[in-house]
Amino acid sequence: xxxxxxxxxxxxxxxIVAFMVGMTYMGLSRKITxxxxxxxxxxxxxxxxxxxxxxSKETAIHHxxxxxxxxxxxxxxxxxxxxxxxxxNDGKWFPNLNFDGDLIFLLYIMVFGPxxxxxxxxxxxxxxxxxGVTRGLSQMVGFEIPxxxxxxxxxxxxQTTSLVDLMAVQQTTGWLMFSSPFAFLAAVLAMLxxxxxxxxxxxxxxxxxxxxxxxxxxGKYLFTMMSSGSIFAFAKLTLYVDLFMGGADNLIELLIKxxxxxxxxxxxxxxxxxxxxEQAIRYFWGWPLFFGFLALVHAMVF
Amino acid sequence: xxxxxTIFIIFIAGATGTYFLGKLSxxxxxxxxxxxxxxxxWLFFTAVSPDVIIEFEIMGIxxxxxxxxxxxxxxxxxxxxxxxxxxxxxxxxxxxxxxNFFFANFLLSVMAMFGILISNDLISFFIFWEIMSWxxxxxxxxxxxxxxxxxxxxxxxxxxxxxxxxxxxxxIYSYSGSVMIGxxxxxxxxxxxxxxxxxxxxxxxxxxxxxALMPLHVWAPGAYSNSPMSYTAxxxxxxxxxxxxxxxxVMIMIVQQIxxxxxxxxxIAWLGGITSAIGTLWAIKxxxxxxxxxxxxxxxxxxxxxxxxxxTPLAMMSGLFLAVMHGIFKSTLFMVVGAIERQTxxxxxxxxxxxxxxxxxxxxxxxxxxxxxxxxxxxGGFIGKWMLYESLMGSNHYLLIIVIFFSSTAAFLYCYKxxxxxxxxxxxxxxxxxxxxxxxxxxxxxxxxxLTFVLGVFPGLILKPINDGxxxxxxxxxxxxxxxxxxxxxxxxxxxxMEPIVYTIFAIFLFFLIFLTLKGYKNTRYVTTKDIxxxxxxxxxxxxxxxxxxxxxxxxxxxAPVMKRQIDKYYTSFGKGLEALxxxxxxxxxxxxxxYALYFVIFVxxxxxxxxxxx
Numbered sequence: 039x040x041x042x043x044x045x046x047x048x049x050x051x052x053x054i055v056a057f058m059v060g061m062t063y064m065g066l067s068r069k070i071t072x073x074x075x076x077x078x079x080x081x082x083x084x085x086x087x088x089x090x091x092x093x094s095k096e097t098a099i100h101h102x103x104x105x106x107x108x109x110x111x112x113x114x115x116x117x118x119x120x121x122x123x124x125x126x127n128d129g130k131w132f133p134n135l136n137f138d139g140d141l142i143f144l145l146y147i148m149v150f151g152p153x154x155x156x157x158x159x160x161x162x163x164x165x166x167x168x169x170g171v172t173r174g175l176s177q178m179v180g181f182e183i184p185x186x187x188x189x190x191x192x193x194x195x196x197q198t199t200s201l202v203d204l205m206a207v208q209q210t211t212g213w214l215m216f217s218s219p220f221a222f223l224a225a226v227l228a229m230l231x232x233x234x235x236x237x238x239x240x241x242x243x244x245x246x247x248x249x250x251x252x253x254x255x256x257g258k259y260l261f262t263m264m265s266s267g268s269i270f271a272f273a274k275l276t277l278y279v280d281l282f283m284g285g286a287d288n289l290i291e292l293l294i295k296x297x298x299x300x301x302x303x304x305x306x307x308x309x310x311x312x313x314x315x316e317q318a319i320r321y322f323w324g325w326p327l328f329f330g331f332l333a334l335v336h337a338m339v340f
Numbered sequence: 341x342x343x344x345x346t347i348f349i350i351f352i353a354g355a356t357g358t359y360f361l362g363k364l365s366x367x368x369x370x371x372x373x374x375x376x377x378x379x380x381x382w383l384f385f386t387a388v389s390p391d392v393i394i395e396f397e398i399m400g401i402x403x404x405x406x407x408x409x410x411x412x413x414x415x416x417x418x419x420x421x422x423x424x425x426x427x428x429x430x431x432x433x434x435x436x437x438x439x440n441f442f443f444a445n446f447l448l449s450v451m452a453m454f455g456i457l458i459s460n461d462l463i464s465f466f467i468f469w470e471i472m473s474w475x476x477x478x479x480x481x482x483x484x485x486x487x488x489x490x491x492x493x494x495x496x497x498x499x500x501x502x503x504x505x506x507x508x509x510x511x512i513y514s515y516s517g518s519v520m521i522g523x524x525x526x527x528x529x530x531x532x533x534x535x536x537x538x539x540x541x542x543x544x545x546x547x548x549x550x551x552a553l554m555p556l557h558v559w560a561p562g563a564y565s566n567s568p569m570s571y572t573a574x575x576x577x578x579x580x581x582x583x584x585x586x587x588x589x590v591m592i593m594i595v596q597q598i599x600x601x602x603x604x605x606x607x608i609a610w611l612g613g614i615t616s617a618i619g620t621l622w623a624i625k626x627x628x629x630x631x632x633x634x635x636x637x638x639x640x641x642x643x644x645x646x647x648x649x650x651x652t653p654l655a656m657m658s659g660l661f662l663a664v665m666h667g668i669f670k671s672t673l674f675m676v677v678g679a680i681e682r683q684t685x686x687x688x689x690x691x692x693x694x695x696x697x698x699x700x701x702x703x704x705x706x707x708x709x710x711x712x713x714x715x716x717x718x719x720g721g722f723i724g725k726w727m728l729y730e731s732l733m734g735s736n737h738y739l740l741i742i743v744i745f746f747s748s749t750a751a752f753l754y755c756y757k758x759x760x761x762x763x764x765x766x767x768x769x770x771x772x773x774x775x776x777x778x779x780x781x782x783x784x785x786x787x788x789x790x791l792t793f794v795l796g797v798f799p800g801l802i803l804k805p806i807n808d809g810x811x812x813x814x815x816x817x818x819x820x821x822x823x824x825x826x827x828x829x830x831x832x833x834x835x836x837x838m839e840p841i842v843y844t845i846f847a848i849f850l851f852f853l854i855f856l857t858l859k860g861y862k863n864t865r866y867v868t869t870k871d872i873x874x875x876x877x878x879x880x881x882x883x884x885x886x887x888x889x890x891x892x893x894x895x896x897x898x899x900a901p902v903m904k905r906q907i908d909k910y911y912t913s914f915g916k917g918l919e920a921l922x923x924x925x926x927x928x929x930x931x932x933x934x935x936y937a938l939y940f941v942i943f944v945x946x947x948x949x950x951x952x953x954x955x
Contacts, residue, residue, distance in 0.1 A: 042538055049844075060551070075852070093543075095860075096860045096863045097860065097863040097864070098863065098864045099864070099867045099871075100864065100865075100866060100867075101867060101868070101869050102696060102697060102866065102869075102871075103402070103700075104696065104764065106856060106857070107853055107856070109852065109856060110848075110849050110852035110853045110856060111849070113689060113848060113849075114845055114848050114849050114852075115954075117848050118845060118848070119843065123409075125655045135840065135841060135844065137835075138835075138836065138837040138840050139836055139837075139841060139843055140830075140834045140835070140837075142726055142729050142730065142834060143717060143726065143836050146716055146717055146722060146725070147716075147717055148725075149714075149716065149749075150716050150717070152918055153714070153716065153752060153755070153756065156756055156760075157707075157756075157759060157760075157764065160553065160756075160759070160760045160764030160765060161696060161765075161869070162869065162872060163694070163765060163766035163868075163872055163885070163886070164867025164873070164885075165885045165886065165887040166874045168760065168764075168886070168887040168888075170766065171756065171760075172753075172887075172891060172892055172894070172895075173894060175752055175753050175756060175892075175895075175897070176753065176892060176894050176895035177753070178749065179600065179746070179749050179750050179752075179753065179895065180898070182745070182749045183742065183745070183746055183749075186742065186745045186749075187742055188559075188740065188915060190733065190741055190742065190745075190946075193733055194736070194738065196731055197832050198832050198834055199730065199733070199830060199832065199834045200834040203834070207597045253873065254873065255874060257860070258855075258856055258859050258860060258864075259757075259856065262855075262856065271534070304436055314894065315674075315894030315895070315897075315898070316894050316895075316897040316898040319894075319895070319898035319899075322897055323898075325770075330742075334738045334739070334742075337732075337738070338738055
């Protein structure tokens with residue numbers, strides 16, 4: 039029973055860290071965007087205030103069971119990803135599920151949430167939600183291809199599908215972003231779509247779709263979605279650090295590395311207008327796909 | 341008497357009884373039908389063991405029947421599906437016409453599939469193959485709709501496959517003098533090099549036409565969508581697997597023996613990959629659920645064929661596992677469509693919406709099967725997909741894996757379209773009278789949905805017979821090397837442990853579900869789907885804002901270049917060319933005696949002119 043207790047403790051601590059970091063990053067991104075646009079902007083802890091406000095709302099409406107359970111599906115995906123992805127190097131963190139799932143499993147569990155969420159959004163009957171979902175899924179087909187190419191290149195080059203092994207490899211070879219540069223490029227370009235900042239924010243385009251899939255949600259539902267989003271953001275950033283930047287030995291190092299990675303989609307988004315869905319898909323099937331091919335060739339030759 | 345023979349006699353008696361006694365009363369027909377299926381399945385699961393072989397002679401040809409361990413895996417699919425779909429069919433087919441014929445034919449199909457699996461000689465294999473083709477053809481044209489297009493297309497591809505297979509059988513017999521499959525495999529090295537290439541290709545054409553491998557897949561959408569859904573569940577779930585069964589034997593036992601046979605494997609694997617990609621794209625485009633699922637079947641069989649063709653232990657395991665899983669979730673989906681069609685009268689996404697609150701159990705079955713189809717953990721489809729990817733990586737198929745990834749990611753689009761189109765969206769008054777399907781239809785669907793889950797958590801349950809079958813094919817046992825009851829490993833020793841993962845998923849889901857439900861329980865209320873905030877406007881009662889027409893339009897704008905080419909067009913122009921040729925022949929055979937006399941005169945003159953050089 040002790041191991042089960044330890045496991046649950048690990049899960050809870052990991053979730054809390056992921057939640058805090060994700061929320062702070064999102065707040066920081068709002069602040070930085072505002073400064074770039076020469077506004078004052080909200081304080082960096084604004085997202086915590088928003089989340090607290092949503093959580094303390096008493097009334098809520100729903101359109102049926104799937105809508106009611108949609109945020110729970112979303113949470114499953116976020117928390118499972120954060121449990122599969124090792125937070126620190128060499129088992130300096132709780133092992134969670136690091137050894138029970140591999141990269142392919144991770145790829146699939148990561149889409150579990152969006153699909154569950156899409157079902158919830160579908161039941162609301164709001165046309166904007168469904169339109170947003172179709173755009174989101176189409177865009178996902180777009181960025182998933184270069185992303186998978188990058189991962190396949192890494193996995194085949196180092197003959198392992200385990201994240202822990204890939205992190206161990208980097209202890210000897212150095213960061214994979216230098217030894218497999220093309221895979222890194224493809225993965226980073228795919229990341230732009232994964233984070234859904236501009237120019238790939240057509241899914242929830244605020245002025246056009248009234249936030250898309252999120253519309254019709256409020257109070258506790260929106261709170262759960264928001265928390266899930268920040269946990270998921272942390273999971274994705276940690277994944278990039280683990281895969282390409284040699285992981286991290288302590289939390290401070292992790293924070294520095296993840297924030298550096300986080301700046302890429304954020305800063306790219308600030309100077310970009312919004313793409314239509316087919317433009318977004320074609321974007322991912324252009325240069326990112328080319329770098330993906332180079333990565334595969336690189337993996338084949340070396 | 342041998343159990344196998346008993347099963348056959350029961351099937352034939354059952355089919356005859358269903359047909360003739362069914363004319364007396366409908367209840368009698370159902371009773372005979374379901375008893376036949378129950379007794380045969382019970383006999384199969386309890387009394388048939390894989391090592392009994394019976395031999396007898398008919399008209400001087402030695403026939404040999406017995407169940408190999410490989411066939412046992414497929415027989416599990418056939419009998420498991422037949423009994424569940426059979427129960428479903430009784431209620432689902434209520435009120436349709438030609439019921440006696442339908443149920444007798446259903447039994448004949450199951451019997452033919454069992455016959456294929458137990459045949460150890462090519463003659464009985466071919467006979468059962470033909471019975472299967474014909475019984476399924478009659479089902480395709482059962483409702484007298486679209487006979488010209490779907491029916492004829494289907495039977496043409498059946499015949500192409502059958503001719504190819506028959507040619508191969510004749511060659512084998514004339515060269516080696518034996519029609520035993522075992523003799524053929526052990527004597528294969530003695531054939532000439534040309535025959536070594538020709539025979540597997542002919543056999544593969546025969547099997548691939550049933551498994552709907554590109555470019556022989558043209559019949560599938562029409563045939564699957566045109567038969568009654570109660571049969572399509574069996575058609576796509578079990579019948580198409582007979583093609584896979586044949587391909588497994590050819591790929592492993594025969595192609596292995598060809599020098600440079602490696603290339604056949606690569607070509608078939610790539611065809612499988614392209615089939616899955618093209619099938620998926622076309623599935624997304626369909627507005628009719630039957631056609632969508634038909635294209636999806638084509639795509640899913642593509643994955644299975646990739647696994648079978650690659651042929652490493654992990655790949656073969658994934659192919660066979662996916663075959664079982666596809667049988668389960670695709671037949672459930674076809675049953676769901678059948679239930680919806682029965683309750684609403686249509687299977688078109690653009691017509692019917694918002695059924696989730698009216699048919700909740702059907703929705704649950706559909707949801708589970710769709711999750712399994714999409715390959716999302718923790719349901720069974722994931723295990724198969726995972727093994728397929730790992731095997732592709734372990735065997736250095738760098739590009740094929742990307743194709744497979746593309747098609748399985750794109751599959752999310754039609755998965756969502758299926759669920760959204762039928763169950764979600766705005767509820768309409770037009771469908772407010774719809775009730776849940778009868779229990780006899782819902783229970784089989786739910787059982788299948790639970791099966792997808794059980795096999796997802798404990799894949800070892802079905803990997804055990806698969807392992808036995810693979811050992812029969814000559815593989816080393818994969819037990820504890822690639823799988824345990826709840827764990828799967830890849831070529832490099834990395835693992836996915838399902839049990840803790842599943843428990844964690846459930847814990848998280850339940851925790852947040854309880855949180856969402858209990859928090860502010862009294863102040864949470866349900867509102868209808870008309871009560872929405874759509875740009876500040878509230879739709880009126882008669883307005884329907886569901887977005888379903890042109891559902892994935894932006895995606896198709898992106899992939900438009902791929903969709904332009906269609907294999908059907910090439911077949912049509914080939915057919916037109918043939919027609920022109922026959923027209924020309926028709927001008928020679930005018931039917932006029934005088935013309936024939938003229939031909940004769942010309943022939944004699946020619947003979948006289950060339951007599952020196954000819955004789």
